[in-house]
Amino acid sequence: MTSTIRRLLVANRGEIARRVFATCRRLGIETVAVHSDADAAMPFVTEADLAVRLPGSAPADTYLRSDLILDAARRTGADAVHPGYGFLSENAGFARAVIEAGLTWVGPAPESIEAMGSKVRAKELMRRAGVPVLEAPRSPTEADLPLVVKASAGGGGRGMRVVRSLADLRGELEAASAEAASAFGDGHVFVEPYVERGRHVEVQVVGHPNGILVLGERDCSIQRRHQKVLEESPAPHLPDATRASLHEAARAAAASIDYRGAGTVEFLYDAATDRFYFLEMNTRLQVEHPVTELVHGVDLVELQLAVAEGHSPDPRTIGETYGHAIEVRLYAEDPAADWQPQSGVLTLVDVPGVDAAFDLLNRPGLRLDSGVQSGSEVSIHYDAMLAKLVAWAPTREHAARRLAAALRGARLHGVTTNRDLLVSVLDHPAFVAGEIGTTFLVDHPFAPPSPAPDAFVAAALALAERDRLARTVQQGVPVAWRNVVSQPQITRFTRSSAQVGTRATAQADDPITVEWYGGRDGYVVDGLTVRATSPTGVTLEADGVATTYDVRITGERVDVDAPSGHVALTVVPRFTDPADAVAGGSLLAPMPGTVVSVAVAKGDDVATGEPVLIIEAMKMQHTVSAPQAGTVTDLSVRPGDQVAAGEVLAVVEEKQ
């Protein structure tokens, strides 16, 4: 039975909603967005032909409300629903409700979702289909270590616990079960051998009425906290025979449940033994699908829609397999601060040299799938992924080089991102050599680059130029002119990698001090020749080499981009009104969030580093600790309170 989709609702947000809309536009399908209040101004909402508000911002009130989404479909006259990934994409109940409402469900049958939804059952299914699986020992011994405990209903690395001592096993099982119960509503957990330096290799399949199409594999080994940050296709250094076996195993896995639509069969590949094991099957489109699309010249969303309409893929919509593609996920998070998610307004998003957005490339180049644009707000409610940047090139080395350069040249202001980390991975000799594994970022810890001090000088001079142009008197007089020179001009900054509020206490970081002189001969900075200045750009010459720094001033914040990288600074004001000053020992909210628990009471004595309270933000808990030993003299929040970044939560006064 075939049915032609005319108006499609995407039950998702951000870049995946934009991605699906892009294909719809190419195919002539009308688009419907649903959006939370926090997302009202996001690009995916304005791009859709129709948009329906889901009141509230928390996922549970919005993107997880199948009733509201179905109501939106009814009111907009949508005839099909695409779930994207995350949220309701692997919710069989939702799929069933969509189908029962008489709409086309762009995804596998609810039964397929259910079959793969339980990892325990899925493993059993695969074992029977002859796909290699990791066997959990009945009664583990020291020789079986390490082990990993996983939630049966989990995914994306959530709820995984590595066990390295038999003594810990029971405790970890209980903790994992409790966490799984609260996170997924299903306390089932299972144990597997933990492959220490395994690689994550997955195979893209598309099930259709006439069979299973296999579109190569992806290597997604570069992960942090079990979440992918970089994916590529094809997987490097994979023996041809192994590759063929992998593809065959994936085909068998999908065929065993008569799978329809796009899906991914994930394997753990142990390079040391050249063996692979089934991990799970994701019954949806994957975040990292663009690398497959570029290498195979195929629009996977188009294939999804075709299958949902009851067709088999037209071979003419599938191109030749060529080259190598690498994707990186740009997250609003601070790799240098325990991957803490960041929120705020992205004052500038600009990636020069992009050849396509949400689309295939005619020739090797750069693709950007972004959920945000300049001015977008990164909210605390959702996943911190901002965009995916993909490079496609004849070889892996060329793709990595192109991607690293594009990342370096990108302008990402307002919110700290993992960009520097991604660049460091792409440039890393081990990565270039293809020596990758899921522990890559543990084996090669990220050292944040220290910005060139000249960037601070550029920021100071751009500010001085801004001030000069804003003058209302003596407009033509040289900056900081003195007939009697007594001291340099001083501009102070704090590093705001460190956007506002990520410092957990009111104790200021050591400010960066730039000293400069103005006067008759223009700007004078020790050790540098100042070649050109404007509020948006400064060219400095050091040791005969000129570098141009792009500067963008947004209120107190100054972003400097240069070939050496990006640095975000906050101007330290000359004066602070004592009425606005934060008392010493104040504990500030590191980010907007909800107070989960408070460990102390007013009047309590606390030791340095003692937890004072816990805030939950972006699905992660952050402990706010006492910066110094002392007495809690003020405590202004209670569990359940919403707090804004930088809000004073408590004051710990040092004992005299």
Added chain:
Amino acid sequence: MTATNREAMLAKLAGLDAEHAKAVGGGGQKYVERHHARGKLLPRERIELLVDPGSAFLELSPLAGWGSDFTVGASVVTGIGVVEGVECLITANDPSVKGGASNPWTVKKIFRASQIAEENNLPTISLVESGGADLPTQKEIFIPGGKLFRDLTRASARKQPTVALVFGNSTAGGAYVPGMSDYTVMVKEQAKVFLGGPPLVKMATGEEADDESLGGASMHARISGLADYLAEDELDAIRIGRRIVARLNRRKVQSPMSESVPSFVVPDADVESLLDLIPADLKEPFDPREVIVRLVDGTSPGNARPFDEFKPLYGASLVTGWARIHGRPIGILANAQGVLFSEEAQKATQFIQLANQADTPLLFLHNTTGYMVGAEYEQGGIIKHGAQMINAVSNSTVPHLSVIMGASYGAGNYGMNGRAYDPRFLFTWPSAKSAVMGPAQLAGVLSIVARAATEARGQEYDEKGDSEMRAFVEASVEEQSLPFFLSGMLYDDGVIDPRDTRTVLAICLSVIENAPFTGAGGYGVFRT
């Protein structure tokens, strides 16, 4: 030749830097360190924080007291800075110099600053920290010094606001600085403002009282009401001072162009080459047009010629003409061949009247040895003509600026708007010399007169004594005609690098716009 000129000027500029460094050095390293150790800032540090970021600060009379027994700079910094977009006259005591005590030169320097504030309608901000009068020289301070307080309140009456930020001692007479100011800010635990301190009170009335209860900042903010604001620390006092100025609601009274200053370009000729132009030996004349083209706006669409010379063929040893500096119109009179003849005097008179007719400020560039002497010139009416010029200069009501580039001798100094003729601002180049006449001429005149007197008495003239006398007079007049000495006497507003002249003049022209002016009228322009 050129290299020599440049080298000579650079040597003089190095000397100027060294003298400025003395003023900046205040009371010397030991006292500066002690002051810093108390967590306090020096006057120029306070000023740097007070003025708008990146704005200019034109320090006035930095060499005051040069050549005297007192520290160069006279223990106070004065100048014009921009605070919250408002041009303000700023004074700051230097507590590293004898506790900021005022000496006779301090008083003169502050008087000059008050005069500038008055003439140009500027608010005054006093950064106060002074132990009062330098007692050994009290006779030169006490009685004239009272004017200081009178000036403050008269400024207030003229609607020229006065703000005092008190950082430390401000006692006895000094207490009247905050006392007479419109706004007073005192720094907590630092400011001390009382008429009589604990010992004096004890002597006078037997009362035992401490500093804080007599004049602490907190007391004045909460009890006496003398302090309008209590500042947490020095930075806070400066912050509050800036907020006060922000709320003064100052608008330039006369801002013909502040809204629409025509765009302008840098001078057509390289400013740097000014150093090559000025002869090391002032006996050599130089063409002031070469200086002018390096001071005034260059050729641009709104400024077809940088300098339109007036009456170029008449009275050739004085150049007159019109130009712009930073977009603002100005009439310029500049000596060319040193000597002023009748023609030059008459030309100047006419030109000054024309500037008054057009409400255009005037700039005088001095390089004159004075009015011509000799029978022919006396008979030609040089006194009459010189008097016309001095009359015109004296009664002109457009703002005048003077720059002494080279010589400024005799009545030429008057005619060219010397200090006594109250130009709004007067600056000196390191190459300048000013006296009643050249040292050699002066010594020669003395010699001739003495010889005549001796011979009249029928005595024999002591030739050896004469040559010693001439050498002594020549040397001392030479020394007293040099810029540092004259600047030390407050006979100018500062010695400047010729390359900074354009900027200094631009600041002055902007400052001038704070007060209204109209050119003198009464008669039409008298042709000469």
